[in-house]
Amino acid sequence: MQSSVPANEEKLDNVKDIKKEINLKDFEPKIIGFLCNWCSYAGADKAGSAQKPYSPNVNVIKVMCSGRIDPQFILKAFEKGADGVMILACHPGDCHYKEGNYRAVQRHRLLLRLLGQFGIEKERCRFDYVSAGEGDRFVAIINETVETVKKLGPLKKV
């Protein structure tokens, strides 16, 4: 006679999978976007003034330069409940403080390694470039990032 325990376990797993799927469908990620004042924030402004729709999941924090973003800001954002973080900078060669965006991209690379040690997927922390005239690019990056984080699901507290 066969035991019914494995069959019950299988059903329980199915229920868990279904619940997980439902939760993921309803999941609206909280994303913090650090935007440099001179290019990326102006790009966001351009998208706004052109009334381009984009996902409302990103809370913007304006900084004067991406070089001002301390990796601790990003870790703090995750600690305080963000599911994702974005850093948007001026394109290479366009930083108003000359090298701020070069420093920011180097810090971001180092940070990605650190995030792995905390069990945070690197896709949750995006670095990209948006200029003042790139409203469409801003919208595309926002929407892509939100979709990526939605697929990853809520950040699990470590």
Ligand code: FES
């Ligand atoms: S001023 Fe925009 S990245 Fe430095």
